[in-house]
Amino acid sequence: MKKKLVSLLSATALTAILLTGCGGGSDDKTITVAASATPHAEILEQAKPLLEAKGYTLEIKVFSDYVQPNNVVESGDFDANYFQHIPYLESFNAEQGTHLVNAGGIHYEPFGLYPGKSSDLADMQGATIAVPNDTTNEARALLLLQDNGYLTLKEGAGLEATKLDIVDNPYNIEIVELEAAQIPRTLQDVTFGIMNGNYAMEAGYTVSENALLYESVESDAATTYVNVIAVKEGNENSAKIKALVEVLKSDEIKEYINNTYNGGVIPYK
Numbered sequence: 001m002k003k004k005l006v007s008l009l010s011a012t013a014l015t016a017i018l019l020t021g022c023g024g025g026s027d028d029k030t031i032t033v034a035a036s037a038t039p040h041a042e043i044l045e046q047a048k049p050l051l052e053a054k055g056y057t058l059e060i061k062v063f064s065d066y067v068q069p070n071n072v073v074e075s076g077d078f079d080a081n082y083f084q085h086i087p088y089l090e091s092f093n094a095e096q097g098t099h100l101v102n103a104g105g106i107h108y109e110p111f112g113l114y115p116g117k118s119s120d121l122a123d124m125q126g127a128t129i130a131v132p133n134d135t136t137n138e139a140r141a142l143l144l145l146q147d148n149g150y151l152t153l154k155e156g157a158g159l160e161a162t163k164l165d166i167v168d169n170p171y172n173i174e175i176v177e178l179e180a181a182q183i184p185r186t187l188q189d190v191t192f193g194i195m196n197g198n199y200a201m202e203a204g205y206t207v208s209e210n211a212l213l214y215e216s217v218e219s220d221a222a223t224t225y226v227n228v229i230a231v232k233e234g235n236e237n238s239a240k241i242k243a244l245v246e247v248l249k250s251d252e253i254k255e256y257i258n259n260t261y262n263g264g265v266i267p268y269k
Helices: 002-023 037-052 068-074 086-096 135-147 180-189 197-202 239-248 251-260
Strands: 030-035 057-062 080-085 100-108 112-115 128-132 166-168 174-178 192-195 227-232
Touching: 030 037, 030 068, 030 239, 037 057, 037 080, 037 100, 037 197, 037 239, 037 251, 068 080, 068 086, 068 100, 068 227, 080 086, 080 239, 086 100, 086 135, 086 227, 100 239, 112 135, 112 197, 128 135, 128 180, 135 192, 174 180, 180 192, 180 197, 192 197, 227 239
Parallel strands: 030 057, 030 080, 128 174, 128 192
Antiparallel strands: 080 227, 100 227, 112 192
């Protein structure tokens, strides 16, 4: 009898473990989102009461890197993430074999060049400039420098450009490739740093007050680099993801963004 009871308990425990392991994601009324701290998680916090009014509970977890938020959505542990633009999403899928798709564009963050050892563009000659080392964001940084006449990239390099694609460097700029999150902490060691909007804001910088160069709101970058809600392919049309995107594109959230980020975050049309 004791053996049968032990076997029964073991079977029950095993069933519980299997059910727990198979859960993944969240139920139909709970939306789990992996996000960068600023501005993404802050914007999501504003969305909580709006989603609650629609019958949904929003759970947010902040990540400090650009890899794990995609991994946890691919694995099914989270319903969505909110931290990246489309070129990075496509590059990540190609490099990592993931199956993530854009469920909706929410905002655009102008990329900017910020002061390091110098706050004067006259010091561009011989400058060291820190740029993100992931494929699409490094290209974006180099394109910003090219658009302002500081260097020339190989024709056709586009969104896959790296410092190896620089064909004319009249200012003898040294490009320092760093993980994006490290750049704000290393500004004291370089002349300038080119930063993603979220990392610039986390470090206390704004485009309007601190950036020495930045992408124009009227440029193609606003469309190319729109930050999106990303989900695993097949989930983009689920009711809760549609509700999440609808709320994040609402007038209430647009007003919050415009009133909060001093031009560093711009609602996407």
